[in-house]
Amino acid sequence: MINTRRYDLNDRAVIESCVQQMSTQGVCVLPDFLTAEAVEALRQQSDALALQAFRSASRATPYLGPADESFAVGHPCNTITKSSVEVVAYDQFAHADGLRALYEWDPLLAFIRECLGLEHLFRYADPFGALNLAVMRDGDSLGWHFDMTDFVVSIAIQSSTSGGHFENAKQIRSSDQPNYESIQNVLNGQSPELIRTEPMTPGTLMLFNGRWSMHRVTTIEGDVPRYVALLAYDTKPGTDSTDTLKMSRYGRLASQATETFHE
Numbered sequence: 001m002i003n004t005r006r007y008d009l010n011d012r013a014v015i016e017s018c019v020q021q022m023s024t025q026g027v028c029v030l031p032d033f034l035t036a037e038a039v040e041a042l043r044q045q046s047d048a049l050a051l052q053a054f055r056s057a058s059r060a061t062p063y064l065g066p067a068d069e070s071f072a073v074g075h076p077c078n079t080i081t082k083s084s085v086e087v088v089a090y091d092q093f094a095h096a097d098g099l100r101a102l103y104e105w106d107p108l109l110a111f112i113r114e115c116l117g118l119e120h121l122f123r124y125a126d127p128f129g130a131l132n133l134a135v136m137r138d139g140d141s142l143g144w145h146f147d148m149t150d151f152v153v154s155i156a157i158q159s160s161t162s163g164g165h166f167e168n169a170k171q172i173r174s175s176d177q178p179n180y181e182s183i184q185n186v187l188n189g190q191s192p193e194l195i196r197t198e199p200m201t202p203g204t205l206m207l208f209n210g211r212w213s214m215h216r217v218t219t220i221e222g223d224v225p226r227y228v229a230l231l232a233y234d235t236k237p238g239t240d241s242t243d244t245l246k247m248s249r250y251g252r253l254a255s256q257a258t259e260t261f262h263e
Contacts, residue, residue: 001038001102003203009111018115018207022151026171026209028115029198033205034155042098042157043202046227049093050135053086054251062145062183062214076183081143081216086135089128089250091257099155099229103131112153112233115207124232126240127257128250133157136164136226142217144187146173147210153231154208156200161222166198169214183214200228 007014007030021028034042059080061067071078093100102108103123113121124130136142141163169186172194173179185191198206208215220226232239246253 015114019117028207030205034203039203049088053135055086057084083142084140088133090130122237125238132230134228141219144216155229156204157227160220160226161224163221164226165218
């Protein structure tokens with residue numbers, strides 16, 4: 001599945017380039033990481049999996065919480081953005097599905113760990129959230145937000161007819177500088193120079209630190225859905241999500257996981 005002519009997973013130059021990009025940019029984009037044949041196979045599998053996707057919609061601030069009215073109107077902490085997406089959970093992938101096989105393949109885990117500059121990296125223990133297929137259809141979008149985790153690993157599988165661009169206000173805040181003014185300007189569409197569109201063509205692997213970079217997916221247009229796989233890892237073993245998150249994102253609890261996961 002992996003385009004080894006371009007990406008030797010043991011090539012120190014490739015790994016060191018990724019480490020540098022993550023440390024300086026907070027994002028590393030590897031286009032054509034998958035072969036064209038693999039992308040087509042995953043697209044066909046995604047068409048079938050998407051029939052099982054759970055749809056959710058949310059309204060939250062860029063910090064993924066409710067509006068705080070102690071802040072002025074228009075302040076980022078008091079500004080609501082809207083998101084809508086469909087998600088296929090980990091337990092809905094058959095063991096033979098390409099994405100699941102790739103996620104559970106140890107050499108990929110080792111490669112991502114090294115690219116992130118980490119000593120230890122583990123797959124999520126979440127029966128739903130370890131591997132997701134995000135399905136976005138006509139009218140769907142993800143509003144401006146920061147992630148709660150240090151990094152996200154994604155693989156682009158299919159682009160929508162129009163829209164669906166991954167826009168990134170790169171490292172717009174830090175642990176000691178909330179930078180509310182710049183964030184407010186981005187939310188108001190007043191600082192286009194702070195935004196860049198990350199190339200997410202099918203077959204692209206992206207490593208992304210969304211804790212400090214505010215990002216969104218623009219509105220999908222057309223009949224072709226946007227497919228992106230999300231591979232979940234953590235620096236400690238046994239990471240799981242809360243029941244509240246499971247219900248909002250997947251519409252069920254771990255006790256309702258399918259037998260596919262337990263085999």
